[in-house]
Amino acid sequence: MAYTFDNSRPIYQQIIDTIHGNIIRGEWPPGTKLPSVRALAVDFGVNPNTVSRTYSELERTGVLEMKRGQGTFVTENEATIQQLKQQLMHQRIKEFMNEMESLGMSKAEIRQGIDTYRKDDDHDNL
Structure with a gap:
């Protein structure tokens, strides 16, 4: 995997965002x-x-659970995943709204x- 990181944000936060996306999209289902740590560090090209x-x-x-001697797992708590x-x-809607408003658009125009x-x-599937 070739990752390009944004210099304006901490790398660990960008990796968190990637993991969140994998979980939300179902690429990494509960459990x-x-x-x-080492394998993912190699994948991202970062320090372990x-x-x-x-x-x-x-x-x-609460998104991940570490099980001693077994590894790190996506939580099986569906409520935690739904909350995520x-x-x-x-967060994404707020960013979108802020960007549109910064362009001078009213909420009615955005709607x-x-x-x-x-x-x-x-x-039409929305």
Whole structure:
């Protein structure tokens, strides 16, 4: 995997975002064993300490569970995963709204734009 990191954000946070995405998309379903710290560090091309910090932070938030002698696993707690989905959705919507408002668009204009987007034949599944 070739990852390009954004210099304006900590690398461990960007790895967290990648792991969150893997979980939300179902690429790593509940109970999935994650790669070892060293293996993931090689995949990302980072120091193992960075991945260790990432795993520790994700364990602290309940997204991952570390089982002594077995490895690191995605939580099997569906409520935690649903909460993560909601949190990420809210964050992305807020970023979108802030960006549109910074371009001078009112909430009514944004709403109208979303409605138009949804009516487009290419996006009728929303």
